[in-house]
Amino acid sequence: MADEPWLDDDEQKAWRSYLLMRRTLESHLERHLQREFGLSGSDFEILVNLSESETGRMRAFELGEATQWEKSRMSHHLSRMEKRGLIRKEACDSRYPEIALTEAGRAAIEACAPAHAGRVRELFVDVLGAERLETLGRAAQDVLAAIDDHKRSTCPPGVTGC
Amino acid sequence: MADEPWLDDDEQKAWRSYLLMRRTLESHLERHLQREFGLSGSDFEILVNLSESETGRMRAFELGEATQWEKSRMSHHLSRMEKRGLIRKEACDSRYPEIALTEAGRAAIEACAPAHAGRVRELFVDVLGAERLETLGRAAQDVLAAIDDHKRSTCPPGVTGC
DNA sequence: CGCGCTGGGTTGATGTGTCAACCCCATCCG
DNA sequence: CGGATGGGGTTGACACATCAACCCAGCGCG
Numbered sequence A, B: 001m002a003d004e005p006w007l008d009d010d011e012q013k014a015w016r017s018y019l020l021m022r023r024t025l026e027s028h029l030e031r032h033l034q035r036e037f038g039l040s041g042s043d044f045e046i047l048v049n050l051s052e053s054e055t056g057r058m059r060a061f062e063l064g065e066a067t068q069w070e071k072s073r074m075s076h077h078l079s080r081m082e083k084r085g086l087i088r089k090e091a092c093d094s095r096y097p098e099i100a101l102t103e104a105g106r107a108a109i110e111a112c113a114p115a116h117a118g119r120v121r122e123l124f125v126d127v128l129g130a131e132r133l134e135t136l137g138r139a140a141q142d143v144l145a146a147i148d149d150h151k152r153s154t155c156p157p158g159v160t161g162c
Numbered sequence C: 001c002g003c004g005c006t007g008g009g010t011t012g013a014t015g016t017g018t019c020a021a022c023c024c025c026a027t028c029c030g
Numbered sequence D: 001c002g003g004a005t006g007g008g009g010t011t012g013a014c015a016c017a018t019c020a021a022c023c024c025a026g027c028g029c030g
Helices: A009-037 A043-049 A060-067 A071-083 A103-154 B009-037 B041-051 B061-065 B071-085 B105-152
Strands: A055-057 A088-091 A099-100 B057-059 B087-090 B098-101
Touching: A009 A043, A009 A103, A009 B009, A009 B105, A043 A055, A043 A060, A043 A071, A043 A099, A043 A103, A055 A060, A060 A071, A071 A088, A099 A103, A099 B071, A103 B009, A103 B061, A103 B105, B009 B041, B009 B098, B009 B105, B041 B057, B041 B061, B041 B071, B041 B098, B061 B071, B071 B087
Parallel strands: none
Antiparallel strands: A055 A099, A088 A099, B057 B098, B087 B098
């Protein structure tokens, strides 16, 4: 039964509910961020990471680890954000430039963070409740672990850049 | 406490785990679909809907209801898919054209559906198990309902196109 | 009749993500 | 020393999503 690839009706239903929620929640949150503050979800993610870093400056590489973005996506997006004045790339003693929050960037994240957190609470955290929230958190960890295994198994040991 | 917008540490952790899972799972599934079958997640979604429709043909509008896509996204994407020979837009008696699966389109969806379903089972359904899967399904419904309320309340009654 | 509104659908501009190729410097090793 | 390798980062081409503007047929109503 577990060898059978197909999903039965209940499984289908749960999976599709999840898919619908995922897309709806994402687009709802992103639309609000965009319309009220002119920030995309990607902008927000970068700004959150920078603003949590105490010094307000990180290497692009560190941001990549934190966000799990591909390096080219990072590069493109940072360029766009720099053009909009949200961040600055500054040369420093070490070889690679540092990405620094500008005043405008800090102002933007501080302006929108409470509203965003409030919506996450209202639409997700409080709706689920503590118990289901914790279940979901653990479930997410399990799924991540399974994906990790899957990657390892479909990409034979010793192969690099997979 | 529920008035407080900020998330406490446990809530943050659960929310971020969810976010990470969501992105990782999505990109993993999409990458496989793309590399093995040359289909994007969006292609897949359209093809699934068409192939489930018995006649293999639907109006763009119906596809829009089924997928919840914006109409312009639908239009753009259907044009691209037509160019690639996966679907065809055919005029019919009623005013609007029907979107029809081509042979190539049907072959593509039949080729990739089992592998995709298998991965959903392996990485999600079986990892969660029946109980957590059902919990998640209901949680998703609840979140969707909350979003619906939120839309209704932030968009005063009588306002159209919101 | 004529006028405007609505709603399905298209279009073009713009911002974004992905892939593959590339640049540059550091380091390793012959 | 000198070429190979690798990793951080950039670039260009392309696929994709979103927004706003538009087209056009049908309908309602003066």
